[in-house]
Amino acid sequence: MTAEYPKDLQQTIQFHGHMCPGLAIGYRAAKAAQAHLGIERAQDEELVAIIESDGCGIDAFQVLLSCTLGKGNLIYLDHGKQVYTVFCRKQGLGIRVAMKPGPFHRTPEQDAIFQKVISGNASEDEMKTFRAFQDQRVDEILAEDENTLFKIEKVSPEPPEKARIFKSVTCEFCGESVMEPRARIRDGKIACIPCSETYNRGW
Ligand SMILES: [Zn+2]
Numbered sequence: 001m002t003a004e005y006p007k008d009l010q011q012t013i014q015f016h017g018h019m020c021p022g023l024a025i026g027y028r029a030a031k032a033a034q035a036h037l038g039i040e041r042a043q044d045e046e047l048v049a050i051i052e053s054d055g056c057g058i059d060a061f062q063v064l065l066s067c068t069l070g071k072g073n074l075i076y077l078d079h080g081k082q083v084y085t086v087f088c089r090k091q092g093l094g095i096r097v098a099m100k101p102g103p104f105h106r107t108p109e110q111d112a113i114f115q116k117v118i119s120g121n122a123s124e125d126e127m128k129t130f131r132a133f134q135d136q137r138v139d140e141i142l143a144e145d146e147n148t149l150f151k152i153e154k155v156s157p158e159p160p161e162k163a164r165i166f167k168s169v170t171c172e173f174c175g176e177s178v179m180e181p182r183a184r185i186r187d188g189k190i191a192c193i194p195c196s197e198t199y200n201r202g203w
């Protein structure tokens with residue numbers, strides 16, 4: 001099966017560790033962004049990806065577009081939405097790819113098995129059924145028309161500021177270095193976030 005996949009998808013699976021519907025969605029979204037921007041991958045920070053979910057799909061953007069956390073051109077927003085925006089600084093243009101709701105539905109039987117797998121109570125047979133269903137879902141996602149899967153639109157707000165390098169300061173509680181904009185003050189002393197005390201009123 002894997003041998004039939006295009007090379008870039010094989011590389012994505014290798015990076016992620018397994019094939020799954022979430023990765024397939026990310027792969028299709030990354031390919032859509034590439035096609036609509038007419039670009040391939042980022043050598044430096046000319047592309048920036050803003051990903052609004054921490055699901056499997058984010059890895060496709062790291063592999064295909066070379067938008068990575070380490071390079072600072074991958075920004076994660078904890079919105080729990082399958083929305084992927086890629087900005088091309090040279091073109092001053094962004095493409096926003098948003099997963100449409102419900103192109104794929106689980107039958108009630110599939111959903112029951114899915115719940116068992118999540119809770120760790122699935123039998124061997126149920127795991128088999130689950131894997132077959134996941135494989136089928138992956139095939140559907142890879143074959144589906146891009147416009148059925150996604151709402152794709154051009155966006156042109158300013159891309160985020162480029163990654164910057166900051167001075168480090170030393171936390172006076174644990175003795176480890178922390179970048180200056182992330183440092184806190186605790187009892188009048190410099191503290192890293194884990195060593196600082198949080199104060200909030202619940203909002
Ligand atoms: Zn996955």
Ligand SMILES: [Zn+2]
Pocket residue numbers: 171172173174175176191192193194195
């Ligand atoms: Zn500390």
